[in-house]
Amino acid sequence: MTALFYIVPAAAIVSLLFAWLFFRQMMKESEGTATMKEIARYVREGAMAYLRQQYKVVTVVFVILALFFAVLAYGFGVQNPWVPFAFLTGGFFSGLAGFIGMKTATFASARTANAVSRSLNSGLKIAFRSGAVMGLTVVGLGLLDISIWWIILNIFIDNPDASQKLVVVTTTMLTFGMGASTQALFARVGGGIYTKAADVGADIVGKVEQDIPEDDPRNPATIADNVGDNVGDVAGMGADLYESYCGSILATMALGASAFFGDYAMQTKAILAPMLIAAVGVVLSIAGIYAVRTKNGAGLQQLLKSLSTGTNLSAVLIAVITFGIFRLLGFGNWWQLSLSVLSGLLAGVIIGKVTEYYTSHSYRPTQKLAESAETGSATVIIGGVGLGMISTAIPVVTIAIAILLSYSFATGFSFSPDLLGQGLYGISIAAVGMLSTLGITLATDAYGPIADNAGGNAQMSELDPMVRQRTDVLDALGNTTAATGKGFAIGSAALTALALLASYIEEIKIGFGHMAEKGGELAVHYAELARAGIPQIVEHYNITLMNPVVLAGVFIGSMMAFLFCGLTMNAVGRAASKMVVEVRRQFREIAGILEGKKRPDYTNCVRISTKAAQHEMIFPSVLAIIVPVATGIILGPAGVIGVLAGGLGAGFVLAIFLANSGGAWDNAKKYVEEGHLGGKNSECHKATIVGDTVGDPFKDTSGPSLNILIKLMSMVSIVMAGLTVMLHC
């Protein structure tokens, strides 16, 4: 049975090999003219410079936290001694995934621009394969880290009770999830602030005030804007999804170990299942990537079809193979558990489709939004906020149904507290299913920014406008195909966060174990709680919705989602204002920029974004770590669960609202630019540009950071559970 485990590291290595292969293939292509190379180099250097700065700050935070965990582990004995190390590797691998993805993207943009001038198809191939490098790196590194720790901890953790050992091993592994989440939050927030400061600043002065097009080389903030796409949309997204991917697998493993506590064989199966589904997903992703191929001279429809075929094929196959995996592992309820996974996958598809409906300008909502711009920027803002809020309804109801179904399938439609563990395992494994084909869905997501950057490169190198048009087509294509992937990402975040709530209770029990080991009068009582089920712990701390401590926590958790968004949004506003001032200054002071006679000072804008992002990312990110810790210390486990549930409820809905408002504003602008309602440079167009600019931090900074925030708060609580128990036992 356990021999099956070796499929996991094997899949990890295969994944990384293919990533390497695609990277080599891409590098063989020509980067085009000298100007193209120069601009690509500018962007690459800017991006690398930023990432170095960011990693410096993050390293300091990691060292402090690791030391803190070491004190808890070695000083107070309320923490597993492996935690500091697991935490560090999670952060390291998450950062590495983002770094490799970004490095690839910055090499690929000029090459894509160059290839696109030959044909749309060649461009698609380079951009998509480069996106696949990131997709496969993320899943490869994720599975590698999981495999390594699984092997190490199984060897070194010493526990006479084999069943208990599995619980300790899997919950310890969750700490590397916290490392990944911490790094991901910094990457998303920092990258998000960087990219939107540059984007908003460039748009306000360039498009609105000076009427020059996007990515125009005369705009001093252009390079910063393109660097931003890489550090935010590529490196940030890479770290983000690394965190989601590992988080869902680790949470499921931990739940598997606890749900079947006492039955070693079942535990092993339940732990292996998520790893195996993920490993098979890697193989299917690679197959899917190869399925994306078109004949030379293929039209847009064929390209779209080809991309969809790749992602859909992988998703359908993983659904089918899941049945086989559970059957092979010998689960009695193999087909029911597979139905749990299936309901998760379906929910992801529905969320993706609804997102597309509300944000694509092929449908009425965004078209109506564009029409509301005819009465000015105020009505387009009100309309976009309204649209985004309304668009949360179906996704939330879908996820609620998916929660109930994936739980019910796993328990045979029983809501008895005795089967709680199995039910939560069903929810969690559904999230794993949704993310298992991340290798390919991330490729469809990551190639968008690459195409976008290729367009920027083409514009700045003053290539034939046809090249820019083609890269725009590729970018738009990416937005459509990325919908399913985004649906999976959003849905799985909610399900994983839910599973982490249960893992928190497990960690509380381990905390009681530590307390029992210390001896004392109550040692027997603590030992009992350490062996108790989730319902007993829930009763012990009165984690019901009638407990005022829980309710106070729900308020604080809901507030955290808003506070965090407000802080990141204001950070973008402040940084963008600085950028505007600088760009205006350059236009005013450096003669000949607007006439194209003199190059603007790109470096200064890059410096402003870098500094602002670095400076502004610290407070909101540290807050996300401190609040759950402080809640644990002051209010105890009941307060923590309240904070997590409140944060999850409000944060999840807020994230969808922000993403969809932003997306709809973006596409309403594009709709007008395509010639509707007066077309480019009409009053209506100006109003949609205001909408798009407001939407920038909504959809690319605050919104995506929220998904990480929710999980990071859970992860922090889990890691700090030992201390919380010590203070509230």
Next chain:
Amino acid sequence: MTALFYIVPAAAIVSLLFAWLFFRQMMKESEGTATMKEIARYVREGAMAYLRQQYKVVTVVFVILALFFAVLAYGFGVQNPWVPFAFLTGGFFSGLAGFIGMKTATFASARTANAVSRSLNSGLKIAFRSGAVMGLTVVGLGLLDISIWWIILNIFIDNPDASQKLVVVTTTMLTFGMGASTQALFARVGGGIYTKAADVGADIVGKVEQDIPEDDPRNPATIADNVGDNVGDVAGMGADLYESYCGSILATMALGASAFFGDYAMQTKAILAPMLIAAVGVVLSIAGIYAVRTKNGAGLQQLLKSLSTGTNLSAVLIAVITFGIFRLLGFGNWWQLSLSVLSGLLAGVIIGKVTEYYTSHSYRPTQKLAESAETGSATVIIGGVGLGMISTAIPVVTIAIAILLSYSFATGFSFSPDLLGQGLYGISIAAVGMLSTLGITLATDAYGPIADNAGGNAQMSELDPMVRQRTDVLDALGNTTAATGKGFAIGSAALTALALLASYIEEIKIGFGHMAEKGGELAVHYAELARAGIPQIVEHYNITLMNPVVLAGVFIGSMMAFLFCGLTMNAVGRAASKMVVEVRRQFREIAGILEGKKRPDYTNCVRISTKAAQHEMIFPSVLAIIVPVATGIILGPAGVIGVLAGGLGAGFVLAIFLANSGGAWDNAKKYVEEGHLGGKNSECHKATIVGDTVGDPFKDTSGPSLNILIKLMSMVSIVMAGLTVMLHC
């Protein structure tokens, strides 16, 4: 002991008498010139016409719901037979309070304008006393309705168990709270859509496109705008606070009856306490209103001081007298319970101050927001959203602390489930304390729109600009003094909603009582549950945060807050667009309007707002009723509690965010208009106008409706608990 009760109806009658007195005093004043009278008549007729239309629609909804309750009560026996009638009177009195307040306001505006032309002080007196008419009407009608039902139900409800009888009486009375909430939601949503459609429409064409000032008689939407202030800010607010006031008292009475179940004497005391605090609050409010008096020729500072003296005096006195009331009633923990009330009052004051800090342009946040308008409307929108989200932090933490303190004081700092009822009673009585001086705090709130309308009247009647300046001063004064009242309203809404969660559980128990009466195999079991404590019901339905049904509910509840806001926001957007089209049409087609040679067609704009409000208010309001009912039917009590907790967490924070963003945008505009950053008609001013326009539905439609939504969902659930139990027992 029970003789003390008669203080309550006496206070109600005194309150209504003083309201009548102030109304007569106001009516004696002169309405000014013929033009002033004519304009006042236009506004009054428009407002009355709208209210008639609104009440027609609401009546239909009430009849349907009352019939539905009658079927449940008389057909299925899962509802108390008094419920349909109690429900109807709640709606009737709530509507009446709004109607009287609005009638008074529309009579007062021209009189205030006329008085202001004599002196600031005379204007303040008329406006403030007219506001007091509404304040005293709301509390008078509220206490009257409570007294009447208390007397009737005590006589007619037949229950051999005296203690059980009190539980049934108080929970039945909650249904009249549901009537009040339903009517309040329609009033707030309908009025909010009306006023903001007119306001936004008038501003976009008038201020932004044609550069004519606010309330200019040449603007066809001016009358509609002024009508809107009355139906939204006066009638809507009156119904809203009637609902809050009664809701807090009723919830506390119900909790008092259940917390001390089995001890008839203690129950009676606990039921009397909130009524007595409210009755004393009426007397203090009247005293406070008389304390607001200044010498003729008083300056702004003196007026401000005088207003603050009135409200502060009442608040301090109620805090002191509360100790006496609990002592007099013979509560063993009289001073601890009084500390619960005190912590609520303090929380209200803090929330008010924080709101003022974030939204007044005397402080940095709003000044900085105005500065961000220098880089255009996009940055001012981003900045306002960020500011609003950040501003939620302190109020939410404050309310969380107030929850824990008011609970802990009431239980002697024990969190044992056995004392849950007493603790929740502490939370609930704190809300009563916050609203007890509503008579005067509502007066400071309601006189703002009266002053505003007086300014509109002055402008349209082309009085000396000095008159308008003075009414603006009065309006601004009102915004400052209203802060404390708003803090109390927001804080008490959260505490009351929390208390209603517990009342829901009580109603579930009564539902089991109905089931037991029907007999059958499980009758004994049901009878047991009907006599159980809150913790047993919580356990029976597994209302813990680990139950997936509860968690699915939390998601849906959080979503409801956003969906509801999105729907109302879009309604405003749509209606405003229609208004813009009509105003543009009039300027284009009716020659001589802009030159002031011809009167525009005001009636058409009034008709557009009336129709839009009436049409658009139905769906979101009905949704607020249907979702908790459907949740109860499908998911049972665990799902309902999840929905209520999620809605409360997300809704409360969202409401603060929307109110503060809107307030800050409004004042950022005023800050620029005062001559900062380029002053009126600068680019910066235009950007702040966009901000203000976006903020209109935030702060006056969606935001204030949320507070009612939260409580209405709880009230609906409480009333429907019988059916829910029948389906999920």
